[in-house]
Amino acid sequence: MAKALNGTKENPYLAHLPPDQRRTGSSTPPTVKEPLFGFLPRKVKGDQVRRAMEGDVNPFTKRPLSAQYKKILDSRKKLPVFTQMDEFYNTFSENQVIVMVGETGSGKTTQIPQFVAYSDLPHTKGKLIACTQPRRVAAMSVAKRVADEMDVQLGKHVGYSIRFEDMTEPGTTFLKYMTDGMLLREAMNDPELQRYSTIILDEAHERTLATDILMGLLKDVAKRRKDLKLIVMSATLDAMKFQKYFGNVSSKDSGSAPLFKVPGRTHPVEVFYTQEPEPDYVEAAIRTVLMIHRAEDPGDILLFLTGEEEIEDACRKIKAEADDLMNQDPEAVGPLTCIPLYSSLPPQQQQRIFDPAPPPRVEGGAPGRKVVVSTNIAETSLTIDGIVYVVDPGFSKQKVYNPRIRVESLLVSPISKASAQQRAGRAGRTRPGKCFRLYTEKDFMTELEEQTHPEILRSNLANTVLELVKLGIKDLVHFDYVDAPAPETLMRALELLNYLAALDDEGNLTALGSIMAEFPLDPQMSKMLIVSPEFNCSNEILTIVAMLSVPNVFIRPPNARREADLAKAALTVPDGDHLTLLNVFNSYKQNIHDKNWAWTNYLSARALAQADNVRTQLERIMERFDIELVTTQDQRKFYENIRKALVCGYFMQVAHKEGEKGSYLTVKDNQVVALHPSCGLETQPEWVIFNEFALTTRPYLRTVTEVRPEWLLEMAPSYFDLTTFPDGETKRALVRVQNKKMGKLPRAIDGQDQRAKKKQKKS
DNA sequence: GAGCACTGC
Numbered sequence: 001m002a003k004a005l006n007g008t009k010e011n012p013y014l015a016h017l018p019p020d021q022r023r024t025g026s027s028t029p030p031t032v033k034e035p036l037f038g039f040l041p042r043k044v045k046g047d048q049v050r051r052a053m054e055g056d057v058n059p060f061t062k063r064p065l066s067a068q069y070k071k072i073l074d075s076r077k078k079l080p081v082f083t084q085m086d087e088f089y090n091t092f093s094e095n096q097v098i099v100m101v102g103e104t105g106s107g108k109t110t111q112i113p114q115f116v117a118y119s120d121l122p123h124t125k126g127k128l129i130a131c132t133q134p135r136r137v138a139a140m141s142v143a144k145r146v147a148d149e150m151d152v153q154l155g156k157h158v159g160y161s162i163r164f165e166d167m168t169e170p171g172t173t174f175l176k177y178m179t180d181g182m183l184l185r186e187a188m189n190d191p192e193l194q195r196y197s198t199i200i201l202d203e204a205h206e207r208t209l210a211t212d213i214l215m216g217l218l219k220d221v222a223k224r225r226k227d228l229k230l231i232v233m234s235a236t237l238d239a240m241k242f243q244k245y246f247g248n249v250s251s252k253d254s255g256s257a258p259l260f261k262v263p264g265r266t267h268p269v270e271v272f273y274t275q276e277p278e279p280d281y282v283e284a285a286i287r288t289v290l291m292i293h294r295a296e297d298p299g300d301i302l303l304f305l306t307g308e309e310e311i312e313d314a315c316r317k318i319k320a321e322a323d324d325l326m327n328q329d330p331e332a333v334g335p336l337t338c339i340p341l342y343s344s345l346p347p348q349q350q351q352r353i354f355d356p357a358p359p360p361r362v363e364g365g366a367p368g369r370k371v372v373v374s375t376n377i378a379e380t381s382l383t384i385d386g387i388v389y390v391v392d393p394g395f396s397k398q399k400v401y402n403p404r405i406r407v408e409s410l411l412v413s414p415i416s417k418a419s420a421q422q423r424a425g426r427a428g429r430t431r432p433g434k435c436f437r438l439y440t441e442k443d444f445m446t447e448l449e450e451q452t453h454p455e456i457l458r459s460n461l462a463n464t465v466l467e468l469v470k471l472g473i474k475d476l477v478h479f480d481y482v483d484a485p486a487p488e489t490l491m492r493a494l495e496l497l498n499y500l501a502a503l504d505d506e507g508n509l510t511a512l513g514s515i516m517a518e519f520p521l522d523p524q525m526s527k528m529l530i531v532s533p534e535f536n537c538s539n540e541i542l543t544i545v546a547m548l549s550v551p552n553v554f555i556r557p558p559n560a561r562r563e564a565d566l567a568k569a570a571l572t573v574p575d576g577d578h579l580t581l582l583n584v585f586n587s588y589k590q591n592i593h594d595k596n597w598a599w600t601n602y603l604s605a606r607a608l609a610q611a612d613n614v615r616t617q618l619e620r621i622m623e624r625f626d627i628e629l630v631t632t633q634d635q636r637k638f639y640e641n642i643r644k645a646l647v648c649g650y651f652m653q654v655a656h657k658e659g660e661k662g663s664y665l666t667v668k669d670n671q672v673v674a675l676h677p678s679c680g681l682e683t684q685p686e687w688v689i690f691n692e693f694a695l696t697t698r699p700y701l702r703t704v705t706e707v708r709p710e711w712l713l714e715m716a717p718s719y720f721d722l723t724t725f726p727d728g729e730t731k732r733a734l735v736r737v738q739n740k741k742m743g744k745l746p747r748a749i750d751g752q753d754q755r756a757k758k759k760q761k762k763s
Numbered sequence: 764g765a766g767c768a769c770t771g772c
Contacts, residue, residue, distance in 0.1 A: 134769095135769090136771080180771075180772095181771040181772045182771085206770090208771075210771065306768070307768065308766070375769075376768055377768080380770095381769070381770080396769090397769085398769095399769085410767080463772090467772090520771085552767070556766085676766095677764040677765045694766090694767095
């Protein structure tokens with residue numbers, strides 16, 4: 001039974017004080033101001049909390065509360081969640097798991113964790129409350145806001161934890177905002193998550209890979225740890241699914257976790273559909289933007305398109321046509337600025353979306369208008385105030401995974417209803433707005449999926465499977481997924497991990513696999529990094545891995561392609577793109593004091609700095625496992641050793657040249673591919689390993705390095721076991737290599753191959 | 764002779 005904070009022996013609030021300072025056994029009210037007097041952990045009522053919040057002393061720090069605190073408190077009281085505090089405490093006190101629905105503007109992300117703090121009193125027990133976010137910026141900015149609201153310094157009682165930045169103070173921080181991926185990492189080393197009293201999964205409806213895995217883990221942990229509470233916060237449409245999923249955590253629950261619902265605070269948005277389907281959505285979008293500009297009241301426009309090129313193109317066209325309109329009728333049509341927005345834009349240029357709309361061209365003339373043309377980034381990650389009109393063609397680029405050929409690629413696909421709703425909502429942030437959907441109402445009702453498929457169904461799961469095995473989940477097929485991935489996707493992941501020797505034939509984690517899981521990398525990369533000291537090139541592989549983990553460093557402006565290509569050629573290593581990446585990074589470090597070096601060489605300084613950061617992080621992990629950092633002293637072997645180490649990780653991503661036209665076949669999967677035009681190889685070697693299979697205008701291999709076939713046989717004998725290898729030209733080439741290696745004379749191909757050859761001739 | 768939706772460890 002929980003005891004109240006009233007000065008009895010069990011008073012956990014005083015446990016940190018020396019015994020003589022504890023007011024034990026006394027029935028007289030405390031002489032010191034104690035804002036949390038009488039608080040029973042997890043039995044707290046709304047009126048108690050409100051009284052504590054209204055006091056003069058910070059209940060958590062015992063310091064006097066500032067005037068700023070009072071001011072923020074007044075604005076907090078106006079939030080919809082705040083008015084439902086009593087209901088929240090009733091639900092929270094009585095249930096281990098609750099699902100909460102809080103629409104945009106309800107204040108759930110900032111308020112609920114604070115409410116929980118008053119109930120859990122985590123600071124008295126050395127525990128923490130965690131609130132996960134899918135994005136780093138959100139974790140950081142919300143933590144800052146909540147620290148202000150609680151009148152504490154960010155990083156003390158309230159902090160955040162994201163990759164590369166831990167803004168928490170052990171022993172002091174009791175409320176921690178963090179990325180979902182970060183909590184998943186923590187779970188790998190503390191599967192019971194003992195540090196936490198309550199875990200809040202925010203934005204669960206986004207269904208990121210990490211949130212989905214956390215839901216499965218936490219459901220299980222909650223069954224074992226009855227003291228752990230969970231709050232799953234989501235948008236309306238998904239709530240029921242989560243309620244059912246968490247329904248059987250406690251035996252007394254009747255198959256459905258309770259729902260706590262808080263309305264949002266947004267303005268109405270009127271939605272319009274087209275009468276007929278639009279054959280060309282970009283053209284229709286441009287037309288609609290111009291129609292709004294001509295005919296609608298002042299207010300900024302947000303247009304959703306799918307990618308960089310499409311956006312830049314549309315911006316040019318909108319600008320040109322809007323200028324025409326204004327010149328034809330300067331009285332009626334105001335000036336228009338068109339601002340592109342996508343993630344690979346430098347942050348400074350992304351800031352332009354917050355610029356005000358242009359003023360009228362002449363005094364008293366038609367007002368100006370701002371049009372933001374954006375990818376999905378404006379759907380969740382970035383909020384632009386002042387948007388009144390949204391134009392939604394109904395498409396976005398989405399990741400899809402094909403386990404059959406093991407290829408992850410981006411495809412332009414129709415969005416979901418939930419996504420369309422989210423987009424429309426962007427028009428109602430500051431005042432009532434309008435949303436123009438460039439598809440018919442019927443298509444909306446019948447063609448669009450309710451929800452975007454969760455990421456777990458659209459991804460290669462090699463990494464996730466390794467993490468799960470490290471977490472002690474043996475039976476991956478029967479893991480309690482919210483949505484189970486395709487069995488074939490799991491099979492592919494297990495197969496890859498087995499070939500990499502991260503898992504043994506029974507699916508158990510090997511010592512190597514255990515170390516691999518510690519690296520925030522794809523298993524192929526952690527494998528080659530771990531084995532690289534054997535080839536005397538761990539310094540170099542570390543750099544290559546870091547470079548492969550950040551966005552493309554090569555910049556190619558449309559108006560300076562030739563110059564950019566020349567700059568790149570000067571840094572190119574002809575044996576392979578991986579080696580070029582190494583060379584670029586080393587040159588960057590050598591010229592680190594020349595601030596213009598990256599710019600003059602058409603390289604992204606931001607991506608290079610990021611690579612440096614990643615490299616440092618990985619280096620620390622290597623140190624922890626005593627993986628040496630070494631460099632080959634024999635210059636003649638320098639590149640060869642690196643290429644051998646690359647094979648140790650990427651032997652399943654090999655292509656063999658077939659014919660003379662530069663066409664390649666991927667080994668075993670037999671996909672016809674070409675080297676990407678950005679590839680820097682000076683010849684077309686017979687054997688290459690590749691980092692990426694890209695499905696764009698046609699299938700391409702990106703980031704390619706030449707390898708020798710005898711290395712394949714040597715480094716990955718089980719994968720290249722010729723007795724089980726599928727017949728074909730690739731196998732015949734490998735047989736020739738093997739025969740030569742074994743000192744045999746070149747001889748006629750064996751019977752099996754004869755048959756294959758005959759078959760090939762026929763077709 | 765192309766392009767990189769977005770996020771995360």
